[in-house]
Amino acid sequence: MSKQKKGQSRKEKPNLTSLFLSDFRPKPKITISQWADTYRFVAEGLSSLPGKWNTDNTPYMREILDIFTDRKVNQVVVMASSQVGKTEVGLNMIGYYSHQEPSAIMYLLPTDDVAKKFSNSRVKTTIESTPVLAPLFNNRSRNAANANDFKSFPGGFLTISGANTPNNLASFPIRILIQDEIDRFPHILTHEGDPIQLARQRTVTYSNAKELLISTPTIVSRSRIWEAYQNTDQREYHVNCPDCNHLFTFQWEQVKWEVNSYNKLIQGSVYIECPACFHNITERERREMVKLGKWIATKPEKEIPGFHISTLYSTMIRFSILVKEYILAQEWLEVNKDPTKMQVFYNLKLGLPYDEVFADLDPDLLARRREFYDAELPEGVLYLTAGVDTQSDRLEYQIIGWGDGYEAWVIQYGVIHGDLTIDKPWNSLDQVLTRYYYFVDGRKLPIMAVFIDSAGNHTNEVYRYTKSREHLNIFAIVGRAGEKSLINGMSRNNIYKVYLATVGVDTGKAILMRNLTIEYAGPGHIHFPRKEECNCDQNYFDMLTAEKCETVYKNGYPKQVWKKIRERNEALDTFVYGRAALETLNPNFEAQRKAVAELPVFQQENVVNKPQERRIFSRLSR
Known part of the structure; x- marks a missing residue:
């Protein structure tokens, strides 16, 4: 056997020290x-x-x-x-x-x-x-x-x-x-x-x-x-036109197509139009444009990096697929007056929020939707909440049942007149909020969360009332217009150190108005009781639709505001408060459906719901 050359065995033997230290060397910095x-x-x-x-x-x-x-x-x-x-x-x-x-x-x-x-x-x-x-x-x-x-x-x-x-x-x-x-x-x-x-x-x-x-x-x-x-x-992600080199962002308005007499897309007719030279950009050109594109900040004075990207930049989705989805959403909106499919297109395909436009609601038509329930609580109710509004001489309340997909059943609307600086009206409110409500077979539910408006002349009285009832999920609230979220936090930053929730009333009104347009039972639909003692009379529907959403411009920017078209709006406010109260329960409809089905059956208490007193204003009362 030939002799190994000098140093050959040293090369073949692993250097254990180097191997050990290599584990502790910092990794090269990469993105x-x-x-x-x-x-x-x-x-x-x-x-x-x-x-x-x-x-x-x-x-x-x-x-x-x-x-x-x-x-x-x-x-x-x-x-x-x-x-x-x-x-x-x-x-x-x-x-x-x-x-x-x-x-x-x-x-x-x-x-x-x-x-x-x-x-x-x-x-x-x-x-x-x-x-x-x-x-x-x-x-x-x-x-x-x-x-x-x-x-x-x-x-x-x-x-x-x-x-x-x-x-x-x-x-x-x-x-x-x-x-x-x-x-x-x-x-x-x-x-x-x-x-x-x-x-x-x-x-x-x-x-x-x-x-x-x-x-x-x-x-x-x-x-x-x-x-x-x-x-x-x-x-925003900017691309260059392959024809004129103009730098721009893809917008849905630039997508062009043709349809036949049946409003069906003509294959091969879809393209994106350059906003500068009107060049018809093809699928192949789009892929190359996206590959060479770049991000440009439109608000460079802001410190936080923010990115917006839509499916128009996805080279895995063809133009024709997007156009077909848009045509279907547009047809659905025109035929059914339902914007949900168009909202889905804006959200999932364009990566943009949908700006709701609310139709004027006819209180007379809503009143015709009233129905007879077979019990205080119709089948389908899984949660009960209430909203309470305070006025100078009365409390107005609304009890609402909630089911799958936020389907709602108004259970009762009521008015309690009295001096709110004394206990009597508040005791009457207790009788409403702390009792059980029954299904037809004897199962029962309590009201699980209550929001009471603390704005106005009786803030201290509301705080005193809710402080001792927070264990019942009865909370004071203050409504704030312009807030984006339905609930914008709860704090004890007040003289009584009670929990005070801030409710985004604009958001709540938008949810309500959208759901009022849903005509058939199912997710989002709102049911109204026909029984007289539930107090959903014509006055109730006038109050429920007492505001409309308008777009105003402030410093050149559009802004949605809610304006009264009728003086009384307590039914609207109390519904919004009841909807916001539901959020505090973090509703899990699937789990709650099982829990409600397994409730024990009780003999219903003899509770008489008399029609609530209503004050009639007329010339004779002057």
Whole structure:
């Protein structure tokens, strides 16, 4: 055997010291998109482009991903349509901040159920299909900790939670916070506050914390992602026309097409028109334009980066598909006077909030919809709430039952006259709010939440009344016009230290007016009782429709305001308060349906609901 050359064995032997120290060398600094392009794999069945991740497939996502590695950036807002890869932003962040910069990560979704499904269907498969992530999360010593909602890895952990559970938002500090689909978050958690703010408090101990707010928008008046986007530099993705090189953004108004005599799309007729030279941009040209596009801030004076992207930029969705969906939504709106399909198109395809236009409602037509219930509580009622309005000489209240999809049944409207500075009217209100209400078979429900207006001349009396009844979910409120959310927090910042909820009355009125246009039983529809003692007479419907929404312009910007068209509007206000009170219960209709079905049957108490006294104003009373 020939002799080994000098130094040959030294080359073949591993240098154990170098191998050991290599584990402690800092990883080269890379951006999130570079990490994804290098390491990320997309599982089969989760994308039309499975396999090795390539950011070039969604080039508009590169800047969104990479901006998180800017030390000056702590918060990023993304308002996006569906089918543009927005969920992949969060998944790539999970991969980067577990592999490159191990951190405490929270991924927050609207509910625990959604979080569980997301964990199983997206996060788990992403980890398993990405070779550098699987060993981090699958170490045997960590298997017990890696449940659906909590996964540990060296140097950090990932918790995947629902925004509807306060306990999820009130434990350990978080450095990386991803809040996904925030327009579907509950607006308030009972006695806790806004879940977005609660989660954000978890990041305050980190000077290098990162927060992503991402969602498709909903309605202008209550979209949380739209509100957040208004406070950013509002970046839009710009492309150059292949014919004249004009720089512009894709807008739906630029999409052109032709239809036949049956209003059906003529195949091959769809194109995007350049707003400068009117060049007909084809599908192939669009793909190249998107690849070379760039983000431009339209409000550069703002510090928070914000991005808006629509399906018009998605090279995986053809123009013709979008046009067909728009035609169907437009036909539905014209035939049924129902904007829901058009709203879906604006939200999911254009990534824009929908601006509702409310038709004038005829109180006479609404009164004709009254029906006889078979009991105090019709089948379908799962929750009971009440709203109470205070006037100088009376209390006016409304009791409402709620079912699946926020279908509503007005149970009773009433007026209690009296001097509100003494106990008598308040004692009468107690008799209404603290009794049980019965189904036809003897099952019964209490009123589960009550909101009482504290504005006006009797603020102290309302505070005194609610302070001793908060354990019954009876709370004082103040209405605020212009607020985006239905409930905008609860605080004890008042002289009596009672819980005081701030209700976004404009949002509540918008919800009510939209639901009043739904003519058939089902989600959102409102039922009215015909029995005289329920007090849903013509006066009630006049009050329910006593305001209309108008658009006014302030400093050149449109703004929706509600204006009275009739003096009395107590039925409208109390309905809004009852709807807002429901939010404090974080309603889970599926679970509540089972609970109500299993209620014990009782013999109904002899409760006589006399028609409430109404004061008649006439010349004879002067």
